[in-house]
Amino acid sequence: MKKIRNIVVVGGGFMGAGIAQVFASARYRVSVFEPSGEVRDSLHERVAASLRALGRDDSVAGDIGVTDKLGAAVANADYVTEAVPEKLELKQSVFADLERLAPKTAILASNTSVIPISRITQGLASAHRMIGTHWWNPPYLVPLVEVIPSISTSEETLLETMALLASVGKEPAHVRKDVPGFVANRLQHALWREAIAMVAEGICDAKTLDRCVKNSFGLRLAVLGPLENADMVGLDLTLDIHRTIIPELDRSAGPNPYLQEQVSAGCLGFKSGEGFRTWTAAERDRLREQLNNHLVRAQQARDKPAE
């Protein structure tokens, strides 16, 4: 396998900065290409602040190169990952630029959340070196990165990408089919679809629904996956339960009308103060802090040497 040394992140927003932080912390040479001056100017401080919050040396942040020149940024790249907004046409044009500007041997990865990789790389001549790597938020605290080859991706690109991600302490998971949403977002949004349908039908309110999840199977999920859970309780019991419940679950083919109505009314959640629930600034801050503390504790537990 070739030695990956120079890594370029295209897009230095929320995910791009976090991904750059992970690679820079593992001592890869990292540059970020970002068109917005404001985002470029804040990148070092954003990474430094997140390293300090984790109790880590923040000097690594200063090692990350930041530029508005894509050609120069990728000229010597071994591995490029884009983290630009989730718009198909934008990602297609970024990949076309990268194919033209980066060395022919460089791996080109996309951090798309749900778009099939074959749609992004369609029509490009070197799709064999293009691959999906779906990091989770925030990249330095959530271990999973889904790795999605398209039908054109080479085995070498897949293996090198898996090895690179493992070398920075991530948990790369090979997704065998390039389907929309890959594995984890398909599962997450299957749950959200049912949750929204239940609230829309008045089965319970949004706060009660979240309490039901957080105080039951949500507690177990970090150690017990759904199929481990089914094996644990028995497939015979699972079958009996499914006979009653599966026909009752929401199976609408598009977004729930209730969600569409909320968005049309300007109820966007935290950003407007009103979504499924009403949020004061203090409540939003408290929930963000609780989540961050939870993820940091989980990370510390993973870092602890086995006894």
Ligand SMILES: NC(=O)c1ccc[n+]([C@@H]2O[C@H](COP(=O)([O-])OP(=O)(O)OC[C@H]3O[C@@H](n4cnc5c(N)ncnc54)[C@H](O)[C@@H]3O)[C@@H](O)[C@H]2O)c1
């Ligand atoms: N935010 C999340 O929780 C999350 C989690 C997993 C995956 N993702 C995916 O990561 C990607 C980025 O999301 P984000 O939340 O970091 O968005 P973001 O808006 O924070 O960052 C995107 C950055 O890309 C820059 N950009 C725009 N056009 C560009 C171009 N042509 N070239 C280079 N940079 C450009 C923007 O200026 C911005 O700084 C999306 O595909 C998103 O679906 C997001």
